[in-house]
Amino acid sequence: MKNVAIIGIGNILLGDDGVGPYAVRTLEASYEFGPTVQVLDVGTPALDFIDNLIGLDALILVDSVENDRPAGTITLYRKQDILRHGVSVRMDPHSPALAESLLAADMLGIGPKEVLLIGITGDCYDAGCNLSSEVRESVHLAIDCVRAELRRLDVPYFASKQHTKPDIWWAAAVPVN
Amino acid sequence: MTKRITIDPITRIEGHLRIDVEVDDGAVANSWASCTMWRGIERILQGRDPREAWLFTQRFCGVCTTVHAMASVRAVEDSLKLEVPANAQYIRNLILINHGLHDHIVHFYQLSALDWVDVLQIPKADPAKTASLAESISPWTGNSKEQMKFAQDKVKGVAASGQLGIFANGYWGHPAMRLSPDVNLLAFSHYLQALDYQRKALQVVGMLGGKTPHIQNLTVGGVANAINLDSQAAMNMNRLEAMKVLMDEVVNFVHQVYFVDCCAIAAMYTDWFNYGSGVKNYLAVPDLPLDSKATMFDLPGGFILDGNLRDVHKFSSASDAPFRDGVTEDVAHAYYEGKTNLHPWKGETIPDFTDWQADKKYTWVKAPRFQGHPMQVGPLSQVLIGYAQGDALTRKWTDAALATISSVSGKQVTVDMLQSTMGRHAARAIRAAMLADLAQKHWQLLVDNIAKGDTTVHNPPSFPSGEVLGVGTHEAPRGTLSHWVVVDNGKIKNYQAVVPSTWNASPRDNAGNHGPYEASLLRNPIADPERPLEVLRTVHSFDPCMACACHTFDPSGRQIAKVKVL
Numbered sequence: 001m002k003n004v005a006i007i008g009i010g011n012i013l014l015g016d017d018g019v020g021p022y023a024v025r026t027l028e029a030s031y032e033f034g035p036t037v038q039v040l041d042v043g044t045p046a047l048d049f050i051d052n053l054i055g056l057d058a059l060i061l062v063d064s065v066e067n068d069r070p071a072g073t074i075t076l077y078r079k080q081d082i083l084r085h086g087v088s089v090r091m092d093p094h095s096p097a098l099a100e101s102l103l104a105a106d107m108l109g110i111g112p113k114e115v116l117l118i119g120i121t122g123d124c125y126d127a128g129c130n131l132s133s134e135v136r137e138s139v140h141l142a143i144d145c146v147r148a149e150l151r152r153l154d155v156p157y158f159a160s161k162q163h164t165k166p167d168i169w170w171a172a173a174v175p176v177n
Numbered sequence: 178m179t180k181r182i183t184i185d186p187i188t189r190i191e192g193h194l195r196i197d198v199e200v201d202d203g204a205v206a207n208s209w210a211s212c213t214m215w216r217g218i219e220r221i222l223q224g225r226d227p228r229e230a231w232l233f234t235q236r237f238c239g240v241c242t243t244v245h246a247m248a249s250v251r252a253v254e255d256s257l258k259l260e261v262p263a264n265a266q267y268i269r270n271l272i273l274i275n276h277g278l279h280d281h282i283v284h285f286y287q288l289s290a291l292d293w294v295d296v297l298q299i300p301k302a303d304p305a306k307t308a309s310l311a312e313s314i315s316p317w318t319g320n321s322k323e324q325m326k327f328a329q330d331k332v333k334g335v336a337a338s339g340q341l342g343i344f345a346n347g348y349w350g351h352p353a354m355r356l357s358p359d360v361n362l363l364a365f366s367h368y369l370q371a372l373d374y375q376r377k378a379l380q381v382v383g384m385l386g387g388k389t390p391h392i393q394n395l396t397v398g399g400v401a402n403a404i405n406l407d408s409q410a411a412m413n414m415n416r417l418e419a420m421k422v423l424m425d426e427v428v429n430f431v432h433q434v435y436f437v438d439c440c441a442i443a444a445m446y447t448d449w450f451n452y453g454s455g456v457k458n459y460l461a462v463p464d465l466p467l468d469s470k471a472t473m474f475d476l477p478g479g480f481i482l483d484g485n486l487r488d489v490h491k492f493s494s495a496s497d498a499p500f501r502d503g504v505t506e507d508v509a510h511a512y513y514e515g516k517t518n519l520h521p522w523k524g525e526t527i528p529d530f531t532d533w534q535a536d537k538k539y540t541w542v543k544a545p546r547f548q549g550h551p552m553q554v555g556p557l558s559q560v561l562i563g564y565a566q567g568d569a570l571t572r573k574w575t576d577a578a579l580a581t582i583s584s585v586s587g588k589q590v591t592v593d594m595l596q597s598t599m600g601r602h603a604a605r606a607i608r609a610a611m612l613a614d615l616a617q618k619h620w621q622l623l624v625d626n627i628a629k630g631d632t633t634v635h636n637p638p639s640f641p642s643g644e645v646l647g648v649g650t651h652e653a654p655r656g657t658l659s660h661w662v663v664v665d666n667g668k669i670k671n672y673q674a675v676v677p678s679t680w681n682a683s684p685r686d687n688a689g690n691h692g693p694y695e696a697s698l699l700r701n702p703i704a705d706p707e708r709p710l711e712v713l714r715t716v717h718s719f720d721p722c723m724a725c726a727c728h729t730f731d732p733s734g735r736q737i738a739k740v741k742v743l
Binding site for chain 2: 011014104128
């Protein structure tokens with residue numbers, strides 16, 4: 001079985017930057033995976049992101065991106081896109097950590113061969129715990145991309161039998177006095 | 178002829194610090210530290226349940242997660258005068274210690290060593306000679322010729338690929354690089370090994386905290402770890418022993434590798450004990466409480482003004498009145514509206530953006546002041562304050578470091594000389610060596626306390642009607658962290674985090690006093706304005722992490738130095 005990590009990256013306190021954690025938690029509530037698949041919300045990692053890469057055959061990232069496309073657009077990036085210097089795509093604060101972690105893992109020979117970054121173009125990154133509506137509405141498309149990548153990798157997954165609510169604890173409304 | 182150099186961004190990890198320096202006659206004549214993104218995250222907390230605040234605050238930053246969780250629960254506990262059971266103190270302390278060890282290891286090797294180590298000299302090294310040099314200075318078992326060869330081959334592989342990959346943003350071959358090829362190789366082989374040991378330290382955090390990077394086991398009033406020596410599902414002796422095995426490996430790495438390497442590199446660059454002192458006012462809060470009332474601590478706190486180590490003031494508690502009453506934030510040169518010198522409980526965060534203006538507003542970082550003074554925070558402050566108070570553990574490792582650096586370099590290096598760029602690195606290694614000792618001590622304290630039959634981990638909070646104020650502090654890897662909370666009828670009314678990088682990256686205040694980064698750069702030599710390695714050395718010695726101070730989503734991660742003639 002292939003070792004796969006499906007990782008949501010982003011800051012849940014900064015609006016659309018939180019779409020990665022939001023998407024993987026939604027995925028986790030709807031699907032079941034085998035023991036070699038991990039689903040993780042890692043927030044905004046730095047170089048310790050290398051720790052998540054050890055022993056992986058494939059890495060699937062879900063993250064917000066800044067590019068010139070309309071909010072909610074999904075763009076797929078492969079490893080060479082993430083590592084290419086001078087790319088016009090802007091990939092938010094943990095991007096240096098992501099690229100450096102991938103490069104360090106490569107140097108050590110421990111990194112994943114397959115990398116897919118599912119980028120969702122954000123709209124608003126102001127402090128706040130909610131996604132903009134365009135971004136929220138494209139979360140299911142991002143999840144479809146994760147599923148397509150798993151099928152391409154020949155990694156099985158199943159729809160959950162019991163429907164659980166995604167654990168998006170930060171998006172709960174602020175209690176009113 | 179004056180040249181203005183702008184370095185933007187400077188951190189190799191998330192965050193976006195911009196440094197501007199004016200260089201005249203080969204040295205820095207003036208400097209500005211600024212942050213390019215608004216900080217306003219605390220406003221999210223207004224109206225929320227104070228018992229949940231820590232879940233949000235540990236998302237402030239992806240590097241310093243646990244520290245913000247800890248400061249938050251401590252702030253709410255302080256507002257309620259709620260005691261924390263001894264087991265919970267030890268479990269929290271072990272999390273903080275191991276997080277600190279992880280952070281210091283990563284800072285030295287991954288984030289700053291390459292300011293001093295020239296990777297491109299490594300192919301010229303002789304792995305056999307490097308191994309025998311290493312074995313002459315440390316009992317570490319990871320110094321074999323094979324391990325040196327392995328590290329050398331990694332560099333050769335990257336160099337042969339025609340692209341520098343992970344090393345693309347260094348100033349290789351710079352005239353200020355001074356280590357021999359063998360010493361460069363030795364340091365780099367430990368750079369690779371450090372990746373394993375920082376991970377082991379985080380694994381300990383995960384074993385105690387449920388998972389990393391976001392721990393799950395905190396609660397206002399204690400921790401949520403179930404302790405039951407007879408249960409497989411709870412914290413039992415097997416788990417504690419497994420944790421000890423990992424911790425001992427990290428302790429050995431810190432004592433036999435990190436501490437030794439840092440002293441050796443410091444000895445090769447003793448001139449850097451002459452630069453970078455800057456603000457010589459030092460602040461640290463006491464940490465690692467030893468009792469449920471938090472009256473005794475393993476790490477001392479206090480303050481020193483004007484670099485006078487003979488006149489140290491001691492804080493008797495983590496929210497001692499001089500600290501609690503002494504902190505204000507000034508916004509004269511920061512992009513905020515409002516009055517200067519507000520206490521954090523009365524703090525405002527109203528943005529007022531202007532362009533970068535050298536003599537007006539130029540940063541999103543506020544200027545925290547203690548009793549009106551800019552203060553340096555971080556391992557150097559921790560070590561100087563402990564040393565000046567005669568703290569035995571601080572003295573043990575500081576004296577060991579000074580003796581090693583002096584004997585390797587043949588120059589007398591004193592505790593006063595630690596007030597410098599290299600002193601900040603040495604102090605971080607000293608602090609890490611202390612934390613390594615304390616990891617073992619606090620593990621034993623926890624085990625002994627459980628063996629006495631105490632399994633209490635939590636005292637439940639209850640919120641009074643009306644308003645209560647709290648401050649939660651933690652002496653984090655980058656220095657003094659304080660969270661300030663105002664709770665009104667059980668709901669958060671105001672919340673301010675005054676983070677270490679805010680102290681150190683602070684701009685000038687209303688009186689024109691530079692912040693620590695700025696002051697430390699003055700008079701630094703600059704050999705080549707196009708490649709301002711020396712600026713990076715001094716700024717990196719603080720371990721900047723701007724994500725807490727200000728979040729950002731600027732991506733490039735490339736170091737860009739722009740030079741213009743004024």
